[in-house]
Amino acid sequence: MAGFDATDALDDLFGGGNTYASGAGAAVGTRTEAILDGPAPTDSIEAVLRLAEGLPSLDDVRAVDDNDTSELTEVEQHQKEQTENVISTALAAGDAAVWVIAQGLERAAKGRWWRSTHGSLGAYVEAKIGRSAVYGRQLRRNAPLALETAHKTGTVPKPSHVKATIKTEEKYGREAAVTLYEVVRDVSSELGDHPTADSLMAVHKSLPHQLPTEPDQKREVIEQATRRILGVGDSASIEAPSFESESNKSASIEALGDDGCDTTGEPTGGTETSDGADDDIQDAEIIPEHLVTLKDAVKTLNALNRAVTKDVFAQAAADPADAAEYEKVRQAIITKTTAIRNKALHAPKG
Template sequence: MPSYDATDALDDLFGEEEGYSSGGGAAVVTRTEAILDGPTPASSIDAVLRLADGLPSLDDVRAVDDHDTSELTKTELEQKEQTEAVISTALAAGDAAVWVIAQGLERAAKGRWWRRTHTSLGSYVEAKIGRSAVYGRQLRKNAPLALETAHKTGTVPKPSQVKVTSKTEEQYGREAAVTLYEVVRDVSFELGAHPTADSLMAVHKSLPRQLPEEPEQQREVIVQTTRRTLGLGTETPAFESESNDGALGEIPHGDEEEPAEASETSGDAEDDIEDAEIVPEHLVTLKDALKTLNAVNRAVTKDVFAEAAASPDDAVEYEKVRQAIIAKTTAIRNKALHAPKV
């Protein structure tokens, strides 16, 4: 069965130069191809549809009962990995298509191609892509940064993500904005998650007022800030100080000294917080959650992870649980990080 990866998809969508702009009707196709180098719209659509050729045959996928919670077989794991690779590539192709549309709209705006058929560029955009004029302006404005991010990192950012990194570009420059996206992406993957506009904004807001001019030093500052903000820092555990440094839940990293003993004093103090006579229900919920987190933090030590990982028979289940813990604690931390401050 032919393979088709994300690089192939992006090459088909962007071409060797800037890319192409698609539209309905032969006139639009002819006009676009006269301006841009790249594949025809029909061949590009076919390229995306051919991604389905990389999926396992549906007939070969074993039907499983709704209540079956057994481990996936070797065949199922292979089919899952194969399918998820196709899904990721299709998503990347869709994200790329958004920025191809942005390039097309920029050309339509420059040439005022709408001047005989529509009363404004905004109405033309709404008619062509079914989205608001404001959305179209944002795409056109952010397309250069998005395209450079895609070419330098190999990952196509979403409009909501570029809306954030454009703020980084305004404050620190294009290179810092691209680096921010790449670093947040990589650290998010370490946490078993994906980069989001929220995580990008959290790191952006945590950057110092000025970054070093030297690219390597600049990158190092962004890496340190990202790891600290997203929960992979090693300084101070979050929830045990007013800082956002450290990892929620005290998930061990490498050969770090187990900090559970230190948390027993500060944690107990937090456990002993007495509720006032009248405390809002939502605040009680948060205090109860904090008590639970402190109890979990004391129970889940470095030794617990080490002993769980020591059994070869439970390796798959252990890794699944470990990743789930990372995902859950990161989700809680991000909620707290982005909660209103008073």
């Protein structure tokens, strides 16, 4: 990326490799010198803007017709991955910046620096970041957990994510909250997805009243709950709660979202004895092309749901000689159907 290291830029935003403390006051205090001695504002902005240098030249991107549904060429695939890496880094920089703002607000609150210019801290916050006093308080309250999560997992959590994991911290402690975020992130990645506030809250709500004190055992319980909720592996549950909204919003001082939940381990949409007549969506006289694609997908899924019965699974699993291949196929079915479900759940509502 033309000599620019995105990881170094994020380290600069967080003040290098200093240790993130656990206590709210300590987490803020230990960052003071790092931030004050960090890069000048213009340098930080320039560092983020230089991410664009890692993008492929727009002139080198081939224009494609709206009706072209062909597979990406090797060059296009490389350009896509190159571009998505830059987008991901830019989003992470935005998420990191939010928690830097939170640390700044903590200092302003402690020193009451607003006292000579504003009537209250809330008025000062609104003037400085353009958001409400409530939002400012939430950022300050959640920053220590966010910073420790970033330090221990290598991923900067979004404000809406920390709003969910802060509940885990309140009930089970910070270690459990960080572990929950990391496990949900990793299991979501297996599905080709990302953690959301909804999925984090769903896993939190599914945890037992108490967690083991030993870290490995604690992680095992959280991972089992995560796989059950997200519908992955042997812990997948057919009757898991359903996600109502997508809360995977990037920072840019995004409002802290509310919670919901879901997933299923196998596709629904009709019983195994159904002839499918009630499952199919009836065609309208004039339907947009993209809606036709979705309607065709529903018909295909209905046919698959009728064909792939419990008896088919039972017979396929019966031969020990094919056990490894059967398990590979079973997991692939779970992954693909879950990925389709997640796309639908996260799609705009009509």
